[in-house]
Amino acid sequence: xxRLSWFNTVxxxxxxxxxxxxxxxxxxYSFNGGKLVTVWSGFSTKWYGELFRNxxxxxxxxxxxxxxxxxxxxxxxxxxxxxxxxxxAGRFRGRTLFSGMIYAPLVMPEVxxxxxxxLLFIAIGxxxxxxxxxxxxxxxxxxxxSVVVSSRLVTFDQSLEEAALDLGCxxxxxxxxxxxxxxxxxxxxxxxxxxTLSLDDLVIASxxxxxxxxxxxxxxxxxxxxxxxxxxxxxxxxxxxxxxxGVIGASLSSKRTIAKRAKDEQEAIQ
Amino acid sequence: xxxxxxxxxxxxxxxWEDAQATPLIRFQNVTKRFGDFTAIDNLTxxxxxxxxxxxxxxxxxxxxxxxxxxxxxxxxxxxxxLIDGQDVAPVPPNKRAVNMMFQSYALFPHLSVAENIAFGxxxxxxxxDQIAARVDEMLNLVQLGKFANRKPHQISGGQRQRVxxxxxxxxxxxxxxxxxxxxxxxxxxxxxxxxELMDIQETTGTTFVIVTHDQEEAMTVASRxxxxxxxxxxxxxxxxxxxxxxxxxxxxDFIGDVNLIEGSVTKSGDDHATISWAEGQQxxxxxxxxxxxxxxxxxxxxxxxxxxxxTERPADMTNIIHGKVLDIAYLGNMSTYVIETPTxxxxxxxxxxxxxxxxxxxxxxxxxWLSFTDxxxxxxxx
Amino acid sequence: MKRFxxxxxxxxxxxxxxxxxxxxxxxxxxxxxxxxxxxYTPTLxxxxxxxxxxxxxxxxxxxxxxxxxxxxxxxxxxxxxxxxAVLSTIFTLLVGxxxxxxxxxxxxxxxxxxxxxxxxxxxxxxxxxxxxxxxxLSQEGFLNQLLMGIGIINEPLTILNTNTxxxxxxxxxxxxxxxxxxxxxxxxxxESLLEAAEDLxxxxxxxxxxxxxxxxxxxxxxxxxLVFIPAMGEFVIPSLLGxxxxxxxxxxxxxxxxxxxxxxxxxxxxxxLLLILxxxxxxxxxxxxxxxEAGK
Numbered sequence: 026x027x028r029l030s031w032f033n034t035v036x037x038x039x040x041x042x043x044x045x046x047x048x049x050x051x052x053x054y055s056f057n058g059g060k061l062v063t064v065w066s067g068f069s070t071k072w073y074g075e076l077f078r079n080x081x082x083x084x085x086x087x088x089x090x091x092x093x094x095x096x097x098x099x100x101x102x103x104x105x106x107x108x109x110x111x112x113x114a115g116r117f118r119g120r121t122l123f124s125g126m127i128y129a130p131l132v133m134p135e136v137x138x139x140x141x142x143x144l145l146f147i148a149i150g151x152x153x154x155x156x157x158x159x160x161x162x163x164x165x166x167x168x169x170x171s172v173v174v175s176s177r178l179v180t181f182d183q184s185l186e187e188a189a190l191d192l193g194c195x196x197x198x199x200x201x202x203x204x205x206x207x208x209x210x211x212x213x214x215x216x217x218x219x220x221t222l223s224l225d226d227l228v229i230a231s232x233x234x235x236x237x238x239x240x241x242x243x244x245x246x247x248x249x250x251x252x253x254x255x256x257x258x259x260x261x262x263x264x265x266x267x268x269x270x271g272v273i274g275a276s277l278s279s280k281r282t283i284a285k286r287a288k289d290e291q292e293a294i295q
Numbered sequence: 296x297x298x299x300x301x302x303x304x305x306x307x308x309x310x311w312e313d314a315q316a317t318p319l320i321r322f323q324n325v326t327k328r329f330g331d332f333t334a335i336d337n338l339t340x341x342x343x344x345x346x347x348x349x350x351x352x353x354x355x356x357x358x359x360x361x362x363x364x365x366x367x368x369x370x371x372x373x374x375x376x377l378i379d380g381q382d383v384a385p386v387p388p389n390k391r392a393v394n395m396m397f398q399s400y401a402l403f404p405h406l407s408v409a410e411n412i413a414f415g416x417x418x419x420x421x422x423x424d425q426i427a428a429r430v431d432e433m434l435n436l437v438q439l440g441k442f443a444n445r446k447p448h449q450i451s452g453g454q455r456q457r458v459x460x461x462x463x464x465x466x467x468x469x470x471x472x473x474x475x476x477x478x479x480x481x482x483x484x485x486x487x488x489x490x491e492l493m494d495i496q497e498t499t500g501t502t503f504v505i506v507t508h509d510q511e512e513a514m515t516v517a518s519r520x521x522x523x524x525x526x527x528x529x530x531x532x533x534x535x536x537x538x539x540x541x542x543x544x545x546x547x548d549f550i551g552d553v554n555l556i557e558g559s560v561t562k563s564g565d566d567h568a569t570i571s572w573a574e575g576q577q578x579x580x581x582x583x584x585x586x587x588x589x590x591x592x593x594x595x596x597x598x599x600x601x602x603x604x605x606t607e608r609p610a611d612m613t614n615i616i617h618g619k620v621l622d623i624a625y626l627g628n629m630s631t632y633v634i635e636t637p638t639x640x641x642x643x644x645x646x647x648x649x650x651x652x653x654x655x656x657x658x659x660x661x662x663x664w665l666s667f668t669d670x671x672x673x674x675x676x677x
Numbered sequence: 678m679k680r681f682x683x684x685x686x687x688x689x690x691x692x693x694x695x696x697x698x699x700x701x702x703x704x705x706x707x708x709x710x711x712x713x714x715x716x717y718t719p720t721l722x723x724x725x726x727x728x729x730x731x732x733x734x735x736x737x738x739x740x741x742x743x744x745x746x747x748x749x750x751x752x753x754x755x756x757x758x759x760x761x762a763v764l765s766t767i768f769t770l771l772v773g774x775x776x777x778x779x780x781x782x783x784x785x786x787x788x789x790x791x792x793x794x795x796x797x798x799x800x801x802x803x804x805x806x807x808x809x810x811x812x813x814l815s816q817e818g819f820l821n822q823l824l825m826g827i828g829i830i831n832e833p834l835t836i837l838n839t840n841t842x843x844x845x846x847x848x849x850x851x852x853x854x855x856x857x858x859x860x861x862x863x864x865x866x867x868e869s870l871l872e873a874a875e876d877l878x879x880x881x882x883x884x885x886x887x888x889x890x891x892x893x894x895x896x897x898x899x900x901x902x903l904v905f906i907p908a909m910g911e912f913v914i915p916s917l918l919g920x921x922x923x924x925x926x927x928x929x930x931x932x933x934x935x936x937x938x939x940x941x942x943x944x945x946x947x948x949x950l951l952l953i954l955x956x957x958x959x960x961x962x963x964x965x966x967x968x969x970e971a972g973k
Contacts, residue, residue, distance in 0.1 A: 033782045036775035037791070043772070044798055044852065047809035050819060054812065063817045107687040114684055126691040132958050134910025136927045137947045140934060141698035148701055164694040167687070225802045228912050242804050249917065253812045261805040268800045276793045368872055388875040401873035405891045415877030466877065
């Protein structure tokens with residue numbers, strides 16, 4: 026029924042053009058035949074070939090993936106625990122400090138987080154490598170997970186858990202059988218968020234990685250610092266496509282779930 | 296229900312019966328379509344000054360669209376709407392001498408009660424001291440003087456409703472539109488507020504058009520009710536007329552409780568019609584202003600409270616139905632009896648509980664006779 | 678007992694990997710630079726017992742902070758970061774508000790799609806999104822090609838490696854952070870409020886000014902902090918898009934640490950950056966709490 030005014034149409038069009046044109050250019054020019062990235066010289070997929078032959082990139086990608094999977098999984102467990110503590114544990118000594126430590130990393134400049142973790146690892150004599158990046162990533166992404174999960178827990182009806190206890194569950198069973206399935210979507214999006222943050226992170230990884238554990242963002246950064254390279258365009262295109270497929274797929278499936286639920290509810294009424 | 300029907304506006308106020316009176320609002324062949332959907336279908340109606348006019352109907356019947364067209368938030372697809380003789384189609388909402396009280400109240404959450412009431416006055420560039428005086432006047436009208444500096448979320452639902460009313464009345468509009476004004480209040484508060492609304496309407500002399508789906512509310516407050524369905528007005532009349540002499544089965548069924556007895560017309564004329572309706576039962580007579588050809592299918596609509604119930608066959612009643620008691624609902628002041636006829640139809644009768652419950656004569660499964668006069672029911676063909 | 682376990686695991690993790698590292702930064706910022714490994718003195722020698730602690734404490738001083746105030750490179754870097762963060766927050770607001778407003782006015786069935794389109798870049802690599810602008814803003818880049826093609830300019834503009842490029846980069850990468858909270862505030866806004874304002878005599882423009890703007894204030898504040906706080910410590914954008922003259926504190930800190938290996942000074946720079954950011958962070962938290970209470 027509602028129509029957009031010309032002003033809103035223009036601002037939305039310009040806004041989304043601003044957001045998407047740079048990425049489109051990147052994608053289009055990843056299929057450029059020439060070495061120059063601003064002059065079109067015919068369609069080619071040769072940069073993708075180059076990319077897949079570049080072992081340094083492949084190694085870095087493998088390290089990044091390992092770090093992301095491990096750190097986001099640990100972060101999800103810790104973050105969910107932290108969210109549960111924040112929402113359900115009530116008062117305990119040091120609660121203020123705890124919530125401060127949950128929220129502070131969200132707004133802490135990455136350079137400071139990176140620097141402080143590096144100084145810690147040096148102080149305790151831990152050699153920099155995959156382990157230190159995992160520790161660093163887990164720490165900041167568990168805070169994001171706990172924010173996502175606690176926002177779901179806040180709206181969670183506590184009487185469901187009480188009902189489970191009333192029906193004979195132990196506390197942990199009530200969590201596993203009732204709470205967890207209900208907050209699962211939030212836990213999953215927390216994991217995805219942690220995973221993406223870890224994949225993307227450049228600054229903290231630069232501080233905490235060692236010579237043998239270069240991650241993909243570090244590799245990309247050192248390559249593009251000097252200029253534009255068509256190989257990076259190809260790599261970017263692959264990453265953008267993966268994310269786009271993931272996000273669009275997730276939003277379609279959630280749309281379908283909502284539509285199905287609405288339909289079920291409608292049918293239940295009739 | 297019958298109490299509400301009695302408590303309408305004074306009988307002498309009836310401009311719609313006066314051929315000389317000029318209406319304040321005229322809808323002339325107005326149609327409003329949203330895409331394929333016709334919300335208002337070729338509607339013509341006049342509303343007069345100082346009326347308390349109710350648009351009554353189920354959701355989606357077009358009553359809200361009609362009100363929004365008066366407010367200037369929708370424009371009709373076809374036809375003309377005149378307010379005070381002026382075609383209002385080109386007039387935007389902010390230039391109309393019409394104010395609206397929104398269903399959600401639409402109180403500005405960042406402004407205090409007094410600032411909300413002053414909002415429209417400020418837009419009119421009224422001098423400051425006059426605004427203050429008018430705000431005080433409105434706060435007194437709705438008895439909220441103490442709450443002037445509170446924010447909307449700091450007052451109760453009933454108080455918010457009154458602020459919304461005060462705000463929309465502050466500019467002294469010719470016409471006030473009320474969109475389900477009492478919908479968000481609980482039942483007790485709603486009843487009190489209905490009388491308050493009527494008082495305020497009378498004191499300010501403003502024309503009120505109210506949209507509601509609550510028939511009791513419409514009966515209580517309105518001078519006239521327009522019953523709507525599917526974008527059309529089915530009947531416009533005073534509450535008493537709508538209740539006592541509904542023009543169609545739809546209206547009879549929509550307002551209050553009713554028995555609908557279907558049959559075929561055997562005799563008609565002299566403001567009455569007779570229908571034969573079931574084997575072994577005698578024919579029933581009801582009011583019919585127009586003559587109906589014999590053999591036409593028709594429905595006798597009769598209100599339960601107009602049906603007498605007795606354990607013996609009454610001697611001097613025109614309409615008598617025989618059956619046995621299927622169900623009794625005790626409502627305190629009265630009881631409703633559901634009677635099943637030998638042919639399986641269910642008919643309701645109501646009786647006031649003037650005796651204590653233990654002494655009541657009628658009980659389940661008992662054979663009873665229902666009776667009513669020849670002017671108690673109406674015979675309807677549509 | 679179980680509750681204790683539940684609390685203590687994440688608690689200890691954060692203590693060890695968030696609070697302790699930060700205390701180490703604070704401590705090193707008070708130490709002196711040394712040509713050693715680790716490159717600072719004094720180091721705490723616990724084997725020497727109390728005397729060691731006392732000696733260590735006496736070695737700490739405010740020298741690095743004095744040094745920061747004396748060398749105007751740091752002053753300029755802080756001020757320039759502040760200026761860039763403030764200005765780019767304003768630019769982001771100017772770009773983001775109309776988008777959020779347009780989204781909130783869009784037909785209901787479009788909104789999930791528009792929402793997804795705003796969030797999608799957020800999931801895409803930050804680094805790649807910044808990098809995308811290099812090819813657009815360079816001398817031979819697409820922007821210059823376009824502008825010269827339609828005849829607005831004759832000479833290519835120098836945008837890449839200037840502060841202008843940094844502004845563009847910040848606006849571009851942080852736009853979703855601005856749009857989302859404003860959209861959330863505008864979406865909550867009951868349309869009947871605007872109709873009521875019009876009904877009471879407002880034109881559309883005054884209704885926007887008197888109703889829409891005040892009621893989206895919380896969203897604007899939240900969005901501005903979400904852009905300002907990270908922009909202040911930004912490192913990637915100034916290093917990729919900014920020039921040698923672009924001074925931003927995040928970049929200075931990074932270079933101080935890696936290029937100059939001056940850990941104490943880098944730590945002192947970090948401590949001061951955090952002190953500067955504490956005020957907006959606290960204000961932001963307070964705004965969030967206010968919003969949460971208003972939502973109840």
